[in-house]
Amino acid sequence: MKKYVIIVAGGKGLRMGSDLPKQFLPMGDKPVLMHTLEVFRRYDETLQIIVVLPREQQDFWKQLCQKHSFAVEHTLADGGETRFHSVKNGLALVQGPGLVGVHDGVRPFVSVEVIRRCYDLAKVQKAVIPVVDVVETLRHLTDTGSETVSRNDYKLVQTPQVFDVELLKQAYAQEFTPFFTDDASVVEAMGMPVYLAEGNRENIKITTPFDLKVGSALL
Numbered sequence: 001m002k003k004y005v006i007i008v009a010g011g012k013g014l015r016m017g018s019d020l021p022k023q024f025l026p027m028g029d030k031p032v033l034m035h036t037l038e039v040f041r042r043y044d045e046t047l048q049i050i051v052v053l054p055r056e057q058q059d060f061w062k063q064l065c066q067k068h069s070f071a072v073e074h075t076l077a078d079g080g081e082t083r084f085h086s087v088k089n090g091l092a093l094v095q096g097p098g099l100v101g102v103h104d105g106v107r108p109f110v111s112v113e114v115i116r117r118c119y120d121l122a123k124v125q126k127a128v129i130p131v132v133d134v135v136e137t138l139r140h141l142t143d144t145g146s147e148t149v150s151r152n153d154y155k156l157v158q159t160p161q162v163f164d165v166e167l168l169k170q171a172y173a174q175e176f177t178p179f180f181t182d183d184a185s186v187v188e189a190m191g192m193p194v195y196l197a198e199g200n201r202e203n204i205k206i207t208t209p210f211d212l213k214v215g216s217a218l219l
């Protein structure tokens with residue numbers, strides 16, 4: 001069965017507040033995005049990797065790849081206005097049946113085991129996402145204040161989110177709404193169930209300078 005991953009790195013990184021887009025920030029000996037691609041290549045030599053980057057950053061990325069002698073084969077797609085539009089641009093390069101994962105370029109600490117688990121389960125379940133437990137107490141904001149809710153009723157959602165190709169293409173043909181904050185929400189909007197798999201706690205999304213410090217410690 002043919003397998004693809006769309007690695008989205010088309011955002012602005014506003015919360016990082018750095019001049020250099022966060023996917024290119026160095027972590028250890030190489031940029032964040034290279035770490036991410038390497039985990040997926042370790043998972044599967046034959047996986048077709050599609051990286052989504054803003055068009056104006058693509059030449060810079062190619063220069064970085066040369067500088068680091070980065071040999072993980074991939075194709076490039078143009079970033080879009082939102083994550084939804086970036087995924088849609090990547091999906092346009094996916095031809096033929098199979099499984100397609102969507103992964104945030106700024107989640108370099110996903111484990112090979114979690115990637116494998118999600119792709120393996122998706123062969124049967126068609127739509128699989130990695131999740132982890134909430135480890136802190138959660139409060140819900142109400143009109144009058146706030147109230148404790150049961151954390152056992154919630155999960156934190158990670159990527160890669162893996163789908164049957166046809167299903168994800170159908171889902172992404174829908175009109176965009178701001179409610180679509182991940183790929184599962186897009187698939188669910190068609191009335192399709194999403195299967196939860198165990199993620200890994202280190203699989204953080206590098207969003208703020210603090211996350212970058214945590215990431216450097218995790219290397």
Ligand SMILES: Nc1ccn([C@@H]2O[C@H](COP(=O)(O)OP(=O)(O)OP(=O)(O)O)[C@@H](O)[C@H]2O)c(=O)n1
Pocket residue numbers: 008009010011012013014015016052079080081082083084086087104105106205206207
């Ligand atoms: N138009 C967009 C917006 C986001 N992303 C990607 O989606 C992932 C998760 O988004 P987030 O961490 O929020 O990245 P940014 O949107 O870049 O960050 P911010 O919200 O702080 O600007 C990132 O890999 C980001 O590059 C994307 O490909 N295209």
Ligand SMILES: C[C@](O)(CO)[C@H](O)COP(=O)(O)O
Pocket residue numbers: 083104157158159181182183205
């Ligand atoms: C897809 C995601 O990483 C799952 O947790 C998350 O929803 C991305 O949100 P962002 O606002 O685009 O960072």
